[in-house]
Amino acid sequence: MKTEDKFDLPQGTLDLLIMRVVALGPIHGYAIAQRIQQMSREALQVQQGSLYPALHRLEYKKLLAGTWKPSETGREAKFYELTAKGRTHLKTESENWRRLTDVVGLILKGTLEGTS
Amino acid sequence: MKTEDKFDLPQGTLDLLIMRVVALGPIHGYAIAQRIQQMSREALQVQQGSLYPALHRLEYKKLLAGTWKPSETGREAKFYELTAKGRTHLKTESENWRRLTDVVGLILKGTLEGTS
DNA sequence: ACAGATACCTTGACCTTCTACACGTCCGAG
DNA sequence: CTCGGACGTGTAGAAGGTCAAGGTATCTGT
Numbered sequence: 001m002k003t004e005d006k007f008d009l010p011q012g013t014l015d016l017l018i019m020r021v022v023a024l025g026p027i028h029g030y031a032i033a034q035r036i037q038q039m040s041r042e043a044l045q046v047q048q049g050s051l052y053p054a055l056h057r058l059e060y061k062k063l064l065a066g067t068w069k070p071s072e073t074g075r076e077a078k079f080y081e082l083t084a085k086g087r088t089h090l091k092t093e094s095e096n097w098r099r100l101t102d103v104v105g106l107i108l109k110g111t112l113e114g115t116s
Numbered sequence: 117m118k119t120e121d122k123f124d125l126p127q128g129t130l131d132l133l134i135m136r137v138v139a140l141g142p143i144h145g146y147a148i149a150q151r152i153q154q155m156s157r158e159a160l161q162v163q164q165g166s167l168y169p170a171l172h173r174l175e176y177k178k179l180l181a182g183t184w185k186p187s188e189t190g191r192e193a194k195f196y197e198l199t200a201k202g203r204t205h206l207k208t209e210s211e212n213w214r215r216l217t218d219v220v221g222l223i224l225k226g227t228l229e230g231t232s
Numbered sequence: 233a234c235a236g237a238t239a240c241c242t243t244g245a246c247c248t249t250c251t252a253c254a255c256g257t258c259c260g261a262g
Numbered sequence: 263c264t265c266g267g268a269c270g271t272g273t274a275g276a277a278g279g280t281c282a283a284g285g286t287a288t289c290t291g292t
Contacts, residue, residue, distance in 0.1 A: 007212055010126035011249050011278080013220060020224055030269050040219045050250050052270070057249085075258055077269060094224050096123055101217045103156045104129060108136050108210050127249080127278045146240050166279055168241065173278090191287055193240060 007043075014046065014054050015063075016097060019082060019090040022064060028077035029055055055080065063089050125160065130170050131179075132213060133160070135198060135206040138180060144193035145171055171196065179205050 021027065021035045033046040058064040063086035071077040082090065137143065137151045149162040174180040179202035187193040198206065
């Protein structure tokens with residue numbers, strides 16, 4: 001079977017996606033992965049091995065805050081929320097991402113360069 | 117005033133940019149960096165420390181082929197060209213990049229704030 | 233002729249983040 | 263009880279960036 005419809009994230013994008021998902025409301029790690037997958041129409045899939053370290057990083061940097069609570073299924077799970085700092089960060093980083101992809105897209109599409 | 121208009125490339129994008137520039141015609145490393153910078157309207161800048169290793173990687177993978185020739189200024193320089201394999205690769209990777217950024221952009225854009 | 237700037241390439245130490253994989257716990261259902 | 267799924271942790275390693283230093287060739291000004 002061809003798994004051509006899933007591909008790697010360039011480094012750095014994961015944090016963004018996570019923060020974006022968390023911005024939608026408190027959610028625990030396991031569910032974040034599912035949410036991203038679903039929101040991307042199954043195009044993206046996040047490995048636990050990258051997800052959790054990322055969450056820890058973000059928490060360490062005070063961009064997210066986590067609290068243990070029982071999940072819907074009864075198990076304890078760590079629910080994350082954006083901190084104020086996280087919200088700001090998300091905003092500026094989204095903007096950066098947009099500019100970055102604009103510029104790269106521009107080069108890739110080869111819209112210009114008319115060096116005669 | 118913020119000269120915040122240069123930012124890091126996420127890993128993996130550099131190869132794409134390089135290949136795209138090389139696709140425009142034989143060119144040596146030093147000039148590639150300038151070209152990228154210029155094509156991105158100064159938004160991107162490529163460090164030599166990432167540029168050359170990237171070139172070597174691409175050459176090693178047979179996506180680029182390099183030849184030593186005198187440059188316009190008389191110095192010897194290594195001019196790179198895309199191989200057939202490189203051209204194919206560039207094409208599929210560009211497509212992947214587009215899809216990837218589409219999807220990420222879609223998630224980030226989230227016109228779906230508090231409303232559910 | 234010499235100093236300095238600029239074009240051009242190389243390399244190494246370091247860091248961050250992704251992957252793969254293995255392990256552990258708590259729960260509900262059969 | 264056992265099993266599978268929800269949920270989390272940790273380690274090892276590769277990849278690909280950053281910074282920073284080094285080296286040589288050519289041009290320019292004096």
